[in-house]
Amino acid sequence: MSALDFGYMWSLVPILLSYVPLTLFMALVGMAFALVLASAMAVERVFRVPVLDHFVRLFISFFRGTPLLVQLFLFYYGLPQVLSFMSGINGVSATIMGLTLHFSAYMAESIRAAIMGVDRSQWEAAQAVGMTQGQMMRQIILPQAARVAAPTLVNYFIDMIKGTSLAFTLGVTELMGATQKEAAGSFLYFEAFLVVAAIYWIMVEALAFGQRHLEVYLNKAHAR
């Protein structure tokens, strides 16, 4: 075994870091869309809207039941063949779409469970003071459910950041794709992937740090 080429690794750092914004962009946009979609589906699942409920359950079942990679290929390579308006889709959009739909299916189930876990007294009190269903959900139920769901949702966000690396398979030169190119040029695969692993790891650790602050904030109503 030969020694690691630290000089090469160090020289890769600024090159790979320049791809971090694209990775974060895909993960953040995907997370934002997924949160909205997942909340809407979770509320639907709680109230079981007739007809719509069947579609939501089918959606959740499909996107949880198939691999993310398969879904990405379906959106990027498959759908443009049957839907003409999809023909111009680029790899970044297809990745964001795939991440959104895939993770919203998981997140909908966690948010639904968190909503169902809010004590019955909270629903009844909101109803008793005359709130509409929308007011009750926005003001009382969802904020309390958010506190319960937050740690799980942050975990999904972490998975999503790592999931952006699959964009590489759609030909996007993002963090993973760039690493692959660098390594193919230098043949120093171990060094290159070690650097990219460290970059992902540091991003996730930074997020975990933020998570602890988020939890303190969300728990402030429960401190004695």
Added chain:
Amino acid sequence: MTSPSGIAISDLNKAFGDTHVLKDISLEIAPGERVVVIGPSGTGKSTLLRSLNFLDRPDSGTIRVGDLSVDAAKASRGDILALRRRTSFVFQNYALFANKTARENITQALITVQGKSTADANARADAILRETGLADKANSYPAALSGGQQQRVGIGRAMALDADLMLFDEPTSALDPEWVGEVLDLMRRVAEKRQTMLIVTHEMQFAREIADRIIFMDGGHIVEQGPPSQLLEAPQDPRTKAFLRRVV
């Protein structure tokens, strides 16, 4: 012609599956009247109160609060909201909004339901917090309050709504004995304002003091009713007598 006032409940029925809990309950309450409901466990006292604001949806009957009359069998979402906005409810387990401070618990409905400005709602909440002796707890969350304090906020939240009818479902039953007194004192102050109240309680001494009328319920029926002196001292029905022998 004057618009109707007070409360009128007629032929109210409610079943949970095969259990027929409320059987043709009819009841009128005059404005400012304070009515206490007593009766054995499982007899439908909570269900009666919860049917009046549709926390439990009654199967049939009509509920009139002031000039709003709702036919239970045909009640729309709008009817239910209107009814809830004319009543207020104090829960046995307080049911304070866990994500809101004491003050926000009181202002929440004033702002979102009644459309008051935040400044007006806060002024009202602060007046109520002073009245309930909780001015220093305005910014505390429910988790940081004692049971007695939580229930006083619960009553304050209901007071703030200025409802035509205040419903109390065993407001002191979940409390440690040390906190019962302060909650009953607050309810006495509410009663002194001639607020229309319908109260389920096991506190007989308190009922005797503040009630204009006591209703004895058993098996989903109103068995007997009258002023405290009459119902407590000279009950007519054997079921009332048997119940009072057990609790007094």
